[in-house]
Amino acid sequence: MATSRSDDPVEPRTPYSQESVGLLDQIAERALDDDYYLVRDGRYSRSRTVNGFGTAVVVTVFALMVTITAVQNYRDRPASEATRETLIADVRARQAQLETREAQAAALSAEVEDLQAADDTTETGQRARLLTGASEVTGPGIVISIDPGDGDVSDAELRGVVNTLWAVGAEAVALNGQRIGALTSIRSAGGTLTVNFRSVGPPYTIEAIGASDTLAERFLDSGEGRYWERRELGGTLVFGLSPADDLRLDAAPVSRTTVSVAAVEGGAP
Numbered sequence: 001m002a003t004s005r006s007d008d009p010v011e012p013r014t015p016y017s018q019e020s021v022g023l024l025d026q027i028a029e030r031a032l033d034d035d036y037y038l039v040r041d042g043r044y045s046r047s048r049t050v051n052g053f054g055t056a057v058v059v060t061v062f063a064l065m066v067t068i069t070a071v072q073n074y075r076d077r078p079a080s081e082a083t084r085e086t087l088i089a090d091v092r093a094r095q096a097q098l099e100t101r102e103a104q105a106a107a108l109s110a111e112v113e114d115l116q117a118a119d120d121t122t123e124t125g126q127r128a129r130l131l132t133g134a135s136e137v138t139g140p141g142i143v144i145s146i147d148p149g150d151g152d153v154s155d156a157e158l159r160g161v162v163n164t165l166w167a168v169g170a171e172a173v174a175l176n177g178q179r180i181g182a183l184t185s186i187r188s189a190g191g192t193l194t195v196n197f198r199s200v201g202p203p204y205t206i207e208a209i210g211a212s213d214t215l216a217e218r219f220l221d222s223g224e225g226r227y228w229e230r231r232e233l234g235g236t237l238v239f240g241l242s243p244a245d246d247l248r249l250d251a252a253p254v255s256r257t258t259v260s261v262a263a264v265e266g267g268a269p
Helices: 018-029 034-039 043-119 123-132 155-167 212-221 223-233
Strands: 137-147 172-175 186-189 192-195 198-200 204-209 238-249
Touching (some): 137 155, 137 172, 137 212, 155 186, 155 212, 155 223, 204 238, 212 238
Antiparallel strands (some): 137 204, 172 204, 186 192, 192 198
């Protein structure tokens, strides 16, 4: 008759039995194959020795390089500090020199302004302002008109007219309302004519103050006058010259009449 298994004593269950612990210890002890222990004292051990020696050499060389660099920097420090002090002293000297020159420039500017104010009351000063275009002027003169129509007039041709008017006795000249000053330029920029850096276009009107009859006669008798008469006869443009009893020409821009750098050698006459 079979007996019931419930009569057998039941051992208490624990989280880890002795058998389990023994099995884990065995696995831990034999984590590496037995062949590993046979060969590890052979060529692999020699390789490890070589690698250790190479590492030691690299570390030694690196330490030597760091030491050499530190020593070199220490030796160069006095020279670097001396250079820095020299540069600082040079900068300070130049700043002092700049301040001195700025003070001199301010003093000279004030002196120039005083001289200009005093000179404006004299006949010589007034004439100088007239000829340089620094003052507004009125008087008789001539008016030249040039209308190229569909043609073209170059900046060089207009400069030729203005220069000839100065040569025949004009005291003041304006082109399309732009007074010709001491520093005025007539030039072409990007296909556009400019006077005092302002664009001008045809028809061109050139006004000149001076003795009307004298200016007209001398201009027409000059090579410049004959050149424009030939162009008109050729039908390339319309040219005209007429006297005027009362012309009024504005002053040129200050930037075109003021000299900032040049000085008269030996002082004022």
